[in-house]
Amino acid sequence: MWSDIRKALVVTRxxxxxxxxxxxxxxxxxILTVFFPGLMNFTAQQAVGFVAKYGAPIIADRLIPFLLMVVGFFPISVSLVIALESFVGEKERRSIEPLLSSPLTDVQLYLGKLMAVIFPPLLASFLGISVYLVGVFRQVGWVPDATLLFQVVALAAVQSLVMVSGAVVISSQTTSVRAANLLASFIIIPMALLLVGExxxxxxxxYQVLWxxxxxxxxxxxxxxxTGIAHFNREELLGRELDTLNLRWAWSVFKEAFLGESGxxxxxxxxxxxxxxRDLKWSILLVLIISIGxxxxxxTQAEIFTLPTEVLDWDNLDEGLVTGVENIGPIHFFSVGGMGMILFHNLRAVLIDSLLGIFSFGVLGIIALILPFGIIGYFIAITGQIGLSPWSFLLGFILPHGIVEIPAIIIAGALIVRMGLTLVTPQENHTIGEAWIRTLADWARLICFLVLPLLVVAAFLEVFITPRAALAMFGG
Amino acid sequence: MILTENLTKYFKDLRAVDGVDLHVRAGEVLALLGPNGAGKTTTVRMLTTVLRPSDGTARVAGCDVLENPGKVRSSVGVLTEDHGLYDRMHIEEYLDFFGQIYDMPAIERQQRIQYLLSRFGLLDARNRRIGKFSKGMRQKLSLARSLLHSPPVLLLDEPTSAMDPASARLVRNAIKTLRSEDRAIIVCTHNLAEAEELADKIAIIRNGKIIANGSAAELKEQLLGPGEYKVQLVEPLDSKELPLPDGLVVTQKGLDWFSYRAPDARKTNPQILHKLITAGYQVVKMEEVQRSLESVYLQAVNHVPVKEDPDVE
Incomplete structure (x- = not known):
């Protein structure tokens, strides 16, 4: 490890x-280190004076830390530009081949480049923060809380790391600086949203939310x-000359992977x-553990967010249940239309969660997929709170269709995890695009030939069997 | 030192290198010749492990390019088609950077850098940024980089292409010295005179396939047929039939000379000489007609059939 870092630092230097x-x-x-913090000092001074006139010092109290974060962020925006051309820029300048032919390993080369694009802008960011702090102390006597200062410094560092690591992935996978710049929107837009949130x-x-x-x-x-290290490929970096959208090739790879071996x-x-x-067993286990969690x-949330008694008419549970079961919103129980509606809903959820997973290494997809499990947990606890048996709730409302639906959802979740893992796992003999198309084909095959049939059965059970079970358990 | 067997490279459905077999021993120079896009650079890139072979095997300095790419890269000095220099750096700084990458101790690095700069006449330019260098100087610096760690294997792509004659001579002499130091060297070049001067073996590649492989003399024999010899006489040739061995074909005739092809010169030439002298002819000289490597090359790339004709890069 130390040897890797030592060699990487040669590249970095x-x-x-x-x-x-x-x-x-x-x-x-x-400019961003010296001039911009000065401007922010001036802004802070003017704002403090202005709001003090109208008796709203709280605005100044909030503005000064906010500007601290801003002066920390601006210099690191430069790192994006440098990072975007780290690999592809060298390729365009035709200076990369001797490096690729050298004994440097992929990790050494990648880390070396990564550190090189982080250090100077981050140093500038810390300098900018220092300049701003000195200025604001001299002008209005403001000194930040140590925790807040640490948070702002840490935020600058991690924001820089996120932008740079994303940009280096782009740089190592594109064929021209122009293409890399175009793809930078995928970093700039999320970062802008993040900054708005912060x-x-x-x-x-x-401030505790900043953690x-x-x-x-x-x-x-x-x-x-x-992801960057897993898909760093000397051959692709040197050999690929054109970024072309080859739909015919993509379709043939997908078709071959989707159809699989015949018989x-x-x-x-x-x-x-x-x-x-079977290959998904570890992903399935992971999703299962997360779902139980x-x-x-x-x-536990049932303790904090208790339902008001008027919402649940526990005294007339059987009556409410009968009318509710007969027609809950657009879902018509005991009908094929209702079954279609539930199937459509579940399938839509799986597709949206998969889509979310694609853009977030699987993380957002899994979070969205396990939300219903949280709701189930919440209602199990609520049932217990009002003196009913949680097991009865499970047997009446969940298990009749859940016994089929839950495995389907867990498998869908495991597929989302796998899509995320494909991006962060080295793929021998496959480009990142090819590996991803193959994973997508696996996803489509399992959704079509396993998850969908299970969801059809689950929808049937949910419409025709679960209401009867619920009525039998709670309808009296 | 360098051994490839059935080395093949596909780029999707494009066959850039097709079953290449090469063998370069320590102390040998192999010249890899071929038209642009024939597969020379792809072959070299597979030997430097930058490209993965699609099929076949390649061993460089005793290590397999797939199994031990790190060791292979440590054992190879590469002069790439693009020189790969950093314009804002000074030359010593540049060479020192690569010396560190190759794990050379600081003192050894400095000694080696000074030696190479002196050898390639770059000492005076040590304070200039690389961006200010001429093409030839850039090429010399690039060559110095490839020799920095004293690799046992050298892969040199067009080592003298941008150089003036004096610099090119300097580099060719350097290559000869390196050969005498028992290094295995592959030189990709379009300069046929250079190939003939430097190479112990020549391989001609076309459409990814090796279509001719051997020493310059072997290739001439193989591709241009038996050697041609010219005999100069004192007197003019008269109408009398020349006393030549049976089956020997006279290719050209002049006033006082003639030439012929001899499939087995060691046997045929003394016979001819003997017969001419016996018949009273006075021979001024007997010499082999010089055949250039260029004609060998053109014969190979234009006329030697390739079994399959795949798409190449």
Whole structure:
């Protein structure tokens, strides 16, 4: 590990030296480090004076820490530009081949480049924060709370890490700086939204929430770095000359992977569906554990968010249940239409969660998928609170269809995890695009030939059997 | 030192290198010749482990390129088609950077850098940024980088292409010295005179396939047929039939000379000489007609059939 870092630092030192010889990088860093904090000092001073006149000092109290975060962020925006051209820029300047032919390992080369694009802007960011703090202390005597200062410094560092690690992934996977710049929107837009969110937190002075922002970004940065290293490919970097959208090739890879090996229907299903489920065993276990965790978390929330008694008419539970079961909103129980509605809802949930998973290494998809488990946990606890048996609730409302639906959802969740893992796992002999298309084909095959049939059965049970079970248990 | 067997590279359905077999021993120079896009650079990139072979095997300095790519890269010095220099750096700084990458101790690095700068006449330019260098200087610096860690294997792509004649001579002499130091060297070049001067073996590649492989003399024999010899006489040739061995074909005739092809010169030439002298002819000289590597190359790339004709890069 130390040897890796030592070699990586050789690359880092060279790159940093090179950056400091380029006035196009130095000039904005100096401006953003010295001039911009000065401007923010002036803004803070004017704002404090202005709001003091109208008896609203709280605005100034919030504005000064907010500007502290802003002066920390601005210099690191430069890191995005440098990072975007870290690999592809060298490729365009045709200086990358001797590096690729050298004994440097992928990790050493990647980390070296990554550190090189983080250090100078981060240093500038810390300098900017220092300049601002000195200025604001001299002007209005404000000194930040140590925890807040640490949070702002940590935020600058993790934001820089997230942007840079994302940009280096882009840089190592594109064929031109132009393409990398175009793809930078995928970093700029989420970061802008994040910054808006952080600004809101700063103005609300809910500083403890910043810890979550820091932890979340550390996880994302780690995932992005893993993705970058996993898919770093000397051959692709050097050999690929054109970014072309080859739909015919993508379709042929998808079709081949989707159809899998041929044979009789049963043989095909075993080979191409069941064997994939077996391969998913660890992902399934992970989703199962997370789901159980969600049930437990949901049940604890029942203590905090109790339902008002008027919402649940426990005295007339049987009457309410009968009318409710007959027609709950658009779902018509005991009808094929109702079954279709439930199937549509469940399938839509799986598709949306998968889509969310694609853009978040699987994380958002899994969170969305396990929310219902949290709700189940919550209602189990509520049932207990009003003196009914939680087991009866489970047997009456959940298990009749859940026995089929829950495995389907767990498998769908495992597929989402797998999509996320594909991005962060090295793929021998496959490009990132090819590996991802193959994973998508596995996802489509399992959804079509396992999850969908299970959801059809679950929808049937939910419409025709669960209401009867619920009525039998609670209808009197 | 370098051994490839059935080395093949596909780029999707494009066969860039097709079953290449090469063997370069320590102290040998192999010149890899071929038209642009024939597969020379792809072959070299597989030997430097930058590209993964699709099929076949390659061993460099005793290590398999797939199983031990790190060791292979440590054992190889590569002069790439693009020189791969950093314009804002000074030359010593640049070489020192690569020396660190190759794990050379600081003192050894400095000694080696000074030696190479002196050898390639770059000492005077040590305070200039690389961006200010001429093409030839850039190429010399790039070559110095590839020799920095004294690798046992050298893969040199167009080592003298941008150089003036004096610099090119300097580099060719350097390559000869390196060969004498028992290094295995592959030189990709379009300069056929250079190939003939430097190479112990020549491989001609076309459409990803090796279509001719051997020493310059072997290739001439193989591709241009038996050697041609010219005999110069004192007197003019008269109408009398020349006293030549049976089956020997005279290819050209002049006033006082003639030429012929001899499949087995060691046997045929003394016979011819003997017969001419016996018949009273006075021979001024007997010499082999020089055949250039260019004609060998053109014969190979234009006329040697390739079994399959795949798409190449």
């Amino acid at each position: 060279r790159e940093v030296k090179d950056q400091f010889r380029d006035w196009r990088i130095i000039a904005p860093i100096i 600004s809101m937190i700063m103005f609300w002075a809910r 979550w922002a820091i932890i979340g970004q550390v996880i994302i940065a780690w995932l992005l770095i893993r 009789s229907a049963l043989h095909w299903w075993r080979l191409n569906v069941w064997s994939v489920v 969600a049930v437990l978390v949901g049940s």
